[in-house]
Amino acid sequence: MSQEIHGTYSSEPGEPAESSEPEATRRAADEAESSRASRGWWDRNADEYQSDHGGFLGDDRFVWGPEGLDEAEAGLLGPAASLKGLDVLEIGAGAAQCSRWLAAQGARPVALDLSHRQLQHALRIGEGLPLVEGDAGRLPFRDASFDLACSAYGAVPFVADPVRVFREVHRVLRPGGRWVFSVTHPIRWVFPDEPGPEGLSVAASYFDRVPYVEQDEAGNAVYVEHHRTLGDRVRDVVAGGFRLVDLVEPEWPAWNNQEWGGWSPLRGNLIPGTAIFVCERD
Numbered sequence: 001m002s003q004e005i006h007g008t009y010s011s012e013p014g015e016p017a018e019s020s021e022p023e024a025t026r027r028a029a030d031e032a033e034s035s036r037a038s039r040g041w042w043d044r045n046a047d048e049y050q051s052d053h054g055g056f057l058g059d060d061r062f063v064w065g066p067e068g069l070d071e072a073e074a075g076l077l078g079p080a081a082s083l084k085g086l087d088v089l090e091i092g093a094g095a096a097q098c099s100r101w102l103a104a105q106g107a108r109p110v111a112l113d114l115s116h117r118q119l120q121h122a123l124r125i126g127e128g129l130p131l132v133e134g135d136a137g138r139l140p141f142r143d144a145s146f147d148l149a150c151s152a153y154g155a156v157p158f159v160a161d162p163v164r165v166f167r168e169v170h171r172v173l174r175p176g177g178r179w180v181f182s183v184t185h186p187i188r189w190v191f192p193d194e195p196g197p198e199g200l201s202v203a204a205s206y207f208d209r210v211p212y213v214e215q216d217e218a219g220n221a222v223y224v225e226h227h228r229t230l231g232d233r234v235r236d237v238v239a240g241g242f243r244l245v246d247l248v249e250p251e252w253p254a255w256n257n258q259e260w261g262g263w264s265p266l267r268g269n270l271i272p273g274t275a276i277f278v279c280e281r282d
Contacts, residue, residue, distance in 0.1 A: 022214035022222050029211045029224045031160040035114070035135060037213075037221040038158045042115035050095055050121050056258065059125050060100035064152050064182045065274035066263035069250040071101065076180045076248065076278050077148055083107040086147040089172060091136050091165075091181075092154010096122035099129050110146075112136070113154070137161065139168045146172050151181040153274075157225055160211075162233075166240025170281055179242060179279040185249065185272040188262070189227045195264030200271075233277060242279035250274050 029037070042049075057063055062071035072080060077088075084106030090099045093111035095118060102109040112132045113119050119131045134140050136155035149169050159165055169179050190206045192199050206229060214223040228236065237244050252268025259265075263273050 022216055024212070024214050026208070026210040027213050029160060029213050029221055029226075031137065031164075033221050034158060034160045034211075034224040034226070035137070037224045039114045041223045042113075043117040046094075046115055046117035046121055053260070054095070056260075057095075057097050059097060060104060062098040062101040062152070064248075064276055065250060066258070066260040067250040067252050067268060067274055068256045069248075069274075069276075071098070074248070076246070076276060077150060077178060080105050083148075087145065089139075089141070089146045089149040089169075090154070091149060091151040091169070092156075093122065093131075094118045094154065095125055096129055096131065097125075098150065098152055100126070103129060107148075110141075112139070136165045137168060139172050141172045143171055144174045147174055147177055149173055149177065149179045153182055153184070156181050157183045160224075160226060162226075162228065162236045163239045166236060166242060170241040173281045175281060177281045179281065180276065181279075182274055182276040183233070185275040186228060186230045186233065187271060188273060191262070191267075191271070193262035195259045195262055195267060197266070199262055199264075199267055230275070233275070237277060237279050241281065243282055244277060245280050246276075246278035248276040248278065250276070 063069065064071065064074065071077060077083065083102060086107045088102050088107045088109045090096065090109055090111045093099055093113045096111035099109035099111040110130045110132060111122060112134050114133070114135055116133055119133055122129065122131055132140065137159060155165060156162055173179060187206065190202045190204050192203045209227050211227070212225045213221050215221050234244060249272040252265055257265055267273065
């Protein structure tokens with residue numbers, strides 16, 4: 001599972017940045033720039049990400065987000081027993097923890113990620129899974145290759161054209177296939193990305209779709225995240241050829257006392273942090 005470390009806002013756009021730190025701003029970022037920035041960011045930060053969050057994610061758990069909702073409990077892809085023998089594509093797999101859980105249920109997963117370094121961590125944890133380095137908007141698979149596709153915070157928040165990704169997923173799924181993906185809940189875009197009380201005051205317009213960009217001194221994007229409203233996401237799903245069958249907003253569980261970027265028990269008990277879209281290909 002690939003999840004952003006700092007969430008939607010790591011600093012306020014317009015604030016002076018230290019010389020060694022990228023500048024946070026809001027500006028346009030097209031597909032090519034977004035893809036290039038994501039590949040570089042995850043290659044640079046994969047080690048820190050896995051060190052910080054690997055314990056929570058485990059080596060072979062399927063966790064949908066910082067709340068800790070586990071696929072073994074949620075069954076959003078279907079009952080665990082029904083996964084045996086199915087071909088499953090995980091997009092934005094990171095170190096392939098979710099794919100490893102799927103394999104343990106008897107599925108045949110393929111883990112795809114844009115970041116070479118993330119996939120090296122998948123190899124570090126254990127061999128035996130098919131790993132593919134590739135772009136979610138240009139899936140290197142034949143039509144109707146998979147029964148299911150899934151993504152836990154992988155790819156979708158970082159692409160300029162999510163409909164292109166959804167159409168690619170639609171293409172590689174067999175009729176009746178399910179596509180389930182989780183992203184930062186769109187309402188979180190309005191709040192500063194802080195786990196404490198300061199993260200509970202509205203700071204931006206929910207309807208402002210201008211991408212959040214971190215850029216270097218030359219103005220090159222080193223991190224890009226794209227905001228879509230809840231309605232935008234639903235329309236994108238439909239435009240991609242899918243039928244939305246469920247929208248899951250996990251509540252923060254009492255057992256989870258961790259802070260993960262802007263996710264925290266304080267905020268999680270008041271506002272949703274994750275949205276999970278359960279879609280089907282007719």
